[in-house]
Amino acid sequence: MTRPVIGITVDWEPPGGYSKLPWYALRENYCGAVARAGGLPLLLPHEPGLADDYLGRIDGLLVTGGAFDVDPSLFGAQSRHASVTTKDRRTAFELAILKGAITRDLPVFGICGGEQLLNVVLGGTLIQHIPDEIPGALAHEQPNPRTEPGHVVSVVAGTLLHRITQTGEMAVNSAHHQAVKETGPGIVVNARAPDGVIEGIEDPSRRFCLGVEWHPEYAIDPGDERLFAAFVAAA
Numbered sequence: 001m002t003r004p005v006i007g008i009t010v011d012w013e014p015p016g017g018y019s020k021l022p023w024y025a026l027r028e029n030y031c032g033a034v035a036r037a038g039g040l041p042l043l044l045p046h047e048p049g050l051a052d053d054y055l056g057r058i059d060g061l062l063v064t065g066g067a068f069d070v071d072p073s074l075f076g077a078q079s080r081h082a083s084v085t086t087k088d089r090r091t092a093f094e095l096a097i098l099k100g101a102i103t104r105d106l107p108v109f110g111i112c113g114g115e116q117l118l119n120v121v122l123g124g125t126l127i128q129h130i131p132d133e134i135p136g137a138l139a140h141e142q143p144n145p146r147t148e149p150g151h152v153v154s155v156v157a158g159t160l161l162h163r164i165t166q167t168g169e170m171a172v173n174s175a176h177h178q179a180v181k182e183t184g185p186g187i188v189v190n191a192r193a194p195d196g197v198i199e200g201i202e203d204p205s206r207r208f209c210l211g212v213e214w215h216p217e218y219a220i221d222p223g224d225e226r227l228f229a230a231f232v233a234a235a
Contacts, residue, residue: 060235065112115211123184150174165223172214208234
């Protein structure tokens with residue numbers, strides 16, 4: 001069988017480090033997780049005007065995370081927390097290709113910041129800084145290595161996430177200071193952390209439209225690779 005082509009969004013960095021010019025970056029484990037699941041990883045540079053061209057060549061879209069935030073103006077916030085940092089061209093591209101993928105009903109998988117942007121595209125809002133809005137919040141920017149669990153999440157019974165992972169609880173890593181606040185119309189919360197923070201969302205009206213706040217590409221929990229397998233199978 002031909003492997004479905006999975007478009008993967010990449011990060012962007014200013015000059016310094018790898019190159020004296022601006023450069024794209026992506027951790028290898030995103031591509032490895034897609035390939036192990038049977039997909040063909042294809043990296044997507046930030047060209048908003050080419051979003052439709054990309055969409056005509058991919059079978060599924062993976063929106064990745066990164067050390068930056070969604071601009072609060074995109075979900076109607078009247079103020080901007082001091083901790084918020086943005087990558088405007090990356091977000092402009094991801095908005096364009098994500099909206100196009102949803103319109104075409106391509107399978108969509110959002111991870112960490114990708115889940116947050118997915119929620120915004122679907123009509124929801126975000127918590128701009130968890131420690132300021134959730135009393136007694138867990139350390140969602142975990143101090144231990146990302147290759148280890150940071151906390152557990154409860155998976156909501158009856159959701160697509162539950163059907164895929166076949167479990168009511170997962171051990172996950174955690175590398176975020178923002179999170180879903182309110183979901184858009186018809187969007188289902190499929191996972192929560194012990195402190196109540198939303199850890200996953202899905203749109204049951206679509207073929208495969210799911211986001212999680214943790215990083216399943218690290219394959220820490222058995223459910224992580226099941227997620228990639230289900231995503232690629234949908235594509």
